[in-house]
Amino acid sequence: MTILLLGASSELGRAFIQEFASQNTLLLTGRDCTRLEIIKREAEQAGAKEVRCFEHDLVSGSHALLEAFQGQRIDLLINLASATSNLSDPAIEPEQIEAYTRTDLLTPVELVMALLQAQPSAYNSDKPLRIMFISSVLAMLHSPDRDIYAAYKRLQAAFLQRIAALHPEQVRFTIITIGTRLPRRECTRHHRNIARKAARLYLTHDTIFYGFQGRMLLLLNQICPWLISGMISLSRRSPKNRVF
Template identity: 30%
Template sequence: MRHYQRALITGATSGIGAGFASELPGDTRLLLTGRDETRLGAQAQELARPDRPVATIAADLTQAEAIERLVAAADDFEIDLLINNAGSGRLGAVIDNAVEDELATVQLNVVAVVALTRRLLPGMIERAARAGRRAGLIIVSSTAAFAPVPYFATYAASKSFDLHFAEALAEELRGQPVDVLALCPGATQTAFGPRAGYRSARFPGAADPRNVARGALSALGCQTVHVAGSLSQAALAPMVLPRRVATGLIGRAMRLFVAR
């Protein structure tokens, strides 16, 4: 695992984001963001040490103004690791879901990721080159990125964007002092499922978020795409099937999760 001095984690108050905050070394200074100021404060108290301050900024990253505030804070913090973890999605047919929910998914999973990455990477690379170190970028995608997912269409499409964006960035930045990783977790023990509309909060074989985060930190600098967990390797199966067949099979499976 590479060592980083200052990290920004979006969506840090729960799930995989909280896992990253816990799994980074104790001397890595943290800038944590999420929408719940109270939870951020409690998390900062838990993680802070006398020699490791933890800064927080409450922000709704579906809003342009919040992104601007976070960029300014991250530049002042002089981060060398950016973890784009915040994400949202809504289970159900696109035409049945609220327009606001579908647009918020794109704003958070795509627009905020591009905005933060584009605004913060140049400074990260410049500081890394000056110090003779390497910076790091993790974009949290999903195993849903590998195929169209009916009844989770916008979420899966947004995560496909994240995957392709990270892979392309890794190639563009080859030779620069920065490592790029697309993390593709499958079912994980987080609050994402209930928020997205799944009828059950528990999934058989769901991964521990700290294990997912630990695996991603170990993979950063060694590979470009990391599919978390052996069970999640099944997500690659649609890649060997005709696309129409894979979409139909996934759609039939997803109907079981849609609340009636």
């Protein structure tokens, strides 16, 4: 299987790569070339058939990616990339709206459409293009300072679902919703558990929901949304550098 992973230089990307590496061809993209090379070596040690890295910012669009991997059939596209995942609404700069929109919405959607158009006969009901979209429980809640991030997540999921609906024989779409806190600067057992569950279940489950913490947030959000807003606000003030 050939896997294209967007946002591979993140810690979650690292966990996914280690889980999916064995006997697969990995095409890794990210903004941190040094980390990509480190992760490439780890993937090769984990048994990857082939690993190719491409330093790329999704702000630049999908054309460079298509040229870099021209003619190569992509079996699975995993999107971990986000420009707003670690930003609260007050930290988002309006003049950067085009960059945020390209990274968190337009480029991933355009890439899927371009793959289908470039290789229309390559994907069918037996061998569809599988898309795994990594979302967050915050996309399902009203958060006092993460509404922009949540809106991008919901929009991207909606567009990818629409593409899958228009091409039912060629596309299979899965959302992995993460409902637990993840450290940003170390790959922990939580990262590995998410990757392990995704690798085990993505073929048979349209949606995977991960985490007791996320389930409780959704339940509390239905009962008393004002409490959720207060909890999220307090968590943002925590000295621990973590995000949902």
